[in-house]
Amino acid sequence: MSKKSTSRIAVVTAAAALLTGVMTGGSASASTTAPYIGNGYTNNTHAVWCVQRMINYAIDRGRYWGVDKVAEDGAWGPKTRQAVVDVQKGTGGSLQADGIVGPMTGDMLMFEGDPYYSGGGAGNGYCHTYLPTTY
Template sequence: MFRTFTGKAALLAVSTALLTGVVTGGTASASTTAAYIGNGYPNNTHGVWCVQRMINYAIDRGRYWGVAKVAEDGVWGPKTRQAVIDVQKGTGGFLTPDGVVGPRTGDMLMFEGDPYYSGGGAGNGYCHAYVPTTY
């Protein structure tokens, strides 16, 4: 499914960096108030596309095993929700597999996903305005 050890190590690394202030860079465009993404939420098209892009990028690089790629169409649907659940399940209990992208799931996706859009952890990528994160 997902490389559980790698996923936990990556999430621990990004969490530690954020808590200790190691991850910095210019003016951050991160929005800690970005709306959650999932069933029952407003699901901004840009935010959904960012989630889809981050998942597909990580799949292409072998970071998520057994997770099906999704269309990058900005539409929240059952396939995108299932991909989010599969990613969440692969964290060995660190994330609740509820299919909702909140700050902790957003952190994971942004860390594992496309650095061009995520900002590579610096908090200044395009998707930080649309995906909820803790930073």
């Protein structure tokens, strides 16, 4: 087989793989089935990163007072848990301050957090796949 033929096969194969991903990927949407995030849960690295990103974004915009920023490392630990508790406390009692990200806390983080990753309420951001929400 010539070098030219091999190159064409490689290009066609790459294009087919790309199109398959695009065709089957569909549009992203909010997940009402994403698992809870917190102590005692199997925490997905992407989900934890989304929690950390949303909290830090909101802190940078003055939405959460007295909440310390956390490393956006995807690792669930005491600092991330405490930031979630502090955010939950800052809602005036509308959220239970338990340090667990369930659908109600997920909704709030998606609303207050980075619109690039939340989808700005459109239900198509990266973090909609990972954060539990009611929508």
